[in-house]
Amino acid sequence: MPPRKSSPIKDLFAGVGYLFRGIGWTFRHPAQWLFGLIPALIVLVFYAAALVALGWNLDDLGSWVTPFADDWSKSARDLARVMAGIALFGASLFFAVLTFTAVTLLVGSPFYEAIAVRVEESQGGAPPEPDVPLGVQIARAIKDTVLLGAIAICFALLFFALGFLPVIGQTVVPVVAALVSGYFLAAELTGVALERRGLVRKQRFALLKRHRALGVGFGTAAFAVFLIPLGAVVAMPGAVAGGTLLARERLAINPLVTGGGGGAPQHRR
Known part of the structure; x- marks a missing residue:
């Protein structure tokens, strides 16, 4: 089956x-x-407790990260600290949403693997489980989660710094943060189905790069839903199901894989 042609806008939607x-x-x-x-x-219990604690101490943290404003006038100092608080909470929220998915998928790996298999079976058949020892799978999952956490911290610090920019920091930066988060969320949510097809992290990101608009559309939509109170909990099973459908129907049909029966392409050796 030749790869379908589509515009980035169509792929986004x-x-x-x-x-x-x-x-x-x-x-x-x-x-x-x-x-x-x-x-x-x-x-969620652990993440909610951390965000509540952050919000409770936001005034003090805003003062702590703006020592340069101590000698400013009261109005300028207060404005700087409010902007710092908004930037700090926004960066923390970005980090929380991105790592919440990775940590939840790691903790709930058997749960979401089972859901992904059920989705595949409902669409015509699931690919066989890769012949990889359980210990290796767990080690890979932990490594991927730690790496994603490190990347998320770097981006969170960058968006925190950019949050100080007047107007742009409160308008453009949050949009860019949502798009970046969406890209990585798409990689996490399609990972369950793609790992079952024998694709490791580097190969999964190569596929996602080739379908960037498709992944950004899916992941950014998930990011927006996850921002709704309890949205990340309520929508997580559906996001995994959607990621499985996306991986099965679009990402797995490409030159890196060869066709298999029942919609289960396998990685080329």
Whole structure:
């Protein structure tokens, strides 16, 4: 089957559509949705406590990161600290949303693997599980999560610094942060299905790079939903289902893989 041609704009909206298709799938399979809530709820407790603590101490933290404003006039000093607080909380929220998905997928790996298999089976058949020892799979997952966390910290610091820019820091920067977060979220949410096809992190990102608009559309839509209170918990099973559909129908059909039966392409050796 030749790769379908599409414009970046169409792919962007198609990516958004995959999120809603995944959420729709969980609505039709409520038992799988409830099953997928368990790890998300566990991780949410820790993240919510951290964000609440951050918000509670935001004034003090805003003062702590703006020592250069101590000698300014009161109005200028207060403005600088408010902007610092907004930038700090925004960067922390970016970091939380991005790593929440990675940590939840790591903690709930058996849960989301089962959901991904059910999605594949509902579409014609799941690929066989790769012949990789469980210890190797766990080590890879931990390594990928740590690496993603390091990348998220770097971007969070960058967006925090850019948040001090007047107007741009409160308008353009949050949009760019959402797009960047969406790209990485797409990599995480499609990872379950692509790992089952024998693709490691570097290969998964190579695929996503070739379908950047599709991934950004899907991941940014997930990012927006995850910002809604409890959205990350409620939508996580659907996001995994949508990522599985996206991986199966679009990402896995490319020169890096060869066709297999039942919609289960395998990585070329």
